[in-house]
Amino acid sequence: MVHRPLYIDFSLYAHGDPDFKKELIKMMVSDLMELQQSLQLSFRFNEISFYKRVCNKINSTLNMLDDREFIDIVEEIKSDNSNEEKAASFNRLCVEIVNSLEANQNEKNPRLN
Secondary structure, eight states: OOOOOOOOOTHHHHTTOHHHHHHHHHHHHHHHHHHHHHHHHHHHHTOTHHHHHHHHHTHHHHHHHOOHHHHHHHHHHHHOTTOHHHHHHHHHHHHHHHHHHHHHHTOSSOOOO
16 A cells, blocks of 8 residues: 655644544545545546536645645646546545555554644
């Protein structure tokens, strides 16, 4: 399973509460999965509006992740959703980020940073 470094400082959001951190991670994973699905729909129906709507909806998750490479690809796809190479990079990064979030959530003694 490939992981990606996480740039989020959970202590800024969880304030020492491991249960809140777990819920935050669940929300972030859900948001990323929704973003992936919206890109698939956008490709299938050749309608980028699905993707753009979800990007706006999960903007806070993107900001919390603070992953410049991922955010740049998300933004590039908004203006050029026909580039399959960018879409493949997007999907790879999504999977890596989700893997890292889930690994962080499943730690027996989750760190809050």
